[in-house]
Amino acid sequence: MRWDEGHDSDDVVDRRGEGPAYGFGGGGGGLWFLLQILPWLVQSPLGLLVAVGFVGFVGIRALVGGGDTEHASREHAAQASKKDENYHFVSFVLDEGQTTWSRLFEESGAKYRRSKLVLYAGRTRTGCGAGSASMGPFYCPADERTYLDVSFFRELDRRYGAPGRFAQAYVIAHEVGHHVQHVLGTNEKLGRFGHQEGADGGSVRLELQADCYAGIWAHATKERGILEPGDFEKAITAAQAIGDDALQRRTQGYEVPESFTHGTSEQRMRWLGRGYEQGTLEACDTVRAKAL
Numbered sequence: 001m002r003w004d005e006g007h008d009s010d011d012v013v014d015r016r017g018e019g020p021a022y023g024f025g026g027g028g029g030g031l032w033f034l035l036q037i038l039p040w041l042v043q044s045p046l047g048l049l050v051a052v053g054f055v056g057f058v059g060i061r062a063l064v065g066g067g068d069t070e071h072a073s074r075e076h077a078a079q080a081s082k083k084d085e086n087y088h089f090v091s092f093v094l095d096e097g098q099t100t101w102s103r104l105f106e107e108s109g110a111k112y113r114r115s116k117l118v119l120y121a122g123r124t125r126t127g128c129g130a131g132s133a134s135m136g137p138f139y140c141p142a143d144e145r146t147y148l149d150v151s152f153f154r155e156l157d158r159r160y161g162a163p164g165r166f167a168q169a170y171v172i173a174h175e176v177g178h179h180v181q182h183v184l185g186t187n188e189k190l191g192r193f194g195h196q197e198g199a200d201g202g203s204v205r206l207e208l209q210a211d212c213y214a215g216i217w218a219h220a221t222k223e224r225g226i227l228e229p230g231d232f233e234k235a236i237t238a239a240q241a242i243g244d245d246a247l248q249r250r251t252q253g254y255e256v257p258e259s260f261t262h263g264t265s266e267q268r269m270r271w272l273g274r275g276y277e278q279g280t281l282e283a284c285d286t287v288r289a290k291a292l
């Protein structure tokens, strides 16, 4: 894929430079400091004065929302220092994807709402609880953000045999697909179609649709002339590698279709391909599809 290496997105939040402790609440640092100096505080009148002042300061800051400002500026500082190739690549794919979705929504008379993507290293806090690299990339509907630890890119290559930027782009586009579902209220619609679990349940239907939406994005990159020969095959390789059946065979040696959550390799490749060939939302109606 031809992508612009200087690309910088307003929707990428870079937390990679913030360290692992940051993941468990911004107030932790202040409390730790207070505990360290507690013995001194209670021993001297001056210490007591400092303690009262400190508590007052924290209280006032919380009242005027200073905590948020500090949080925002910390995110900003980390962002300024970490604009490496991965940052530019993720920025490019996210913006390309969201521009495509804005256009598609507009064409059908709807309005797209942009979402953010958080880059982190190790673990981080999310609107859906603590996020960690071992969970792989995921979308949190509560704060409308995708969380990505870029070590997953290396894993895609080494562990799943799916190297290349387009395999990575597919993963990002899949998560953006979950945001599209969230904006469209697909989850609620799906609730009316029965069970969630199993090979033809709601979870698999949502995941295959997100793959199909990633295909729609790939279709758009082809139309824009930035797709290069062999690119789409890289996405297909990734979809094949992370099918439920393939993952279960790898980890436990056998398949349990009742526990499938994302669909088989064959299904993931097929729905990704369908979105890629047709490039329309209608092509991706896994909610009503009788056969997946």
Ligand SMILES: [Zn+2]
Pocket (backbone or CB within 6 Å): 174, 175, 178, 207, 210
């Ligand atoms: Zn998914």
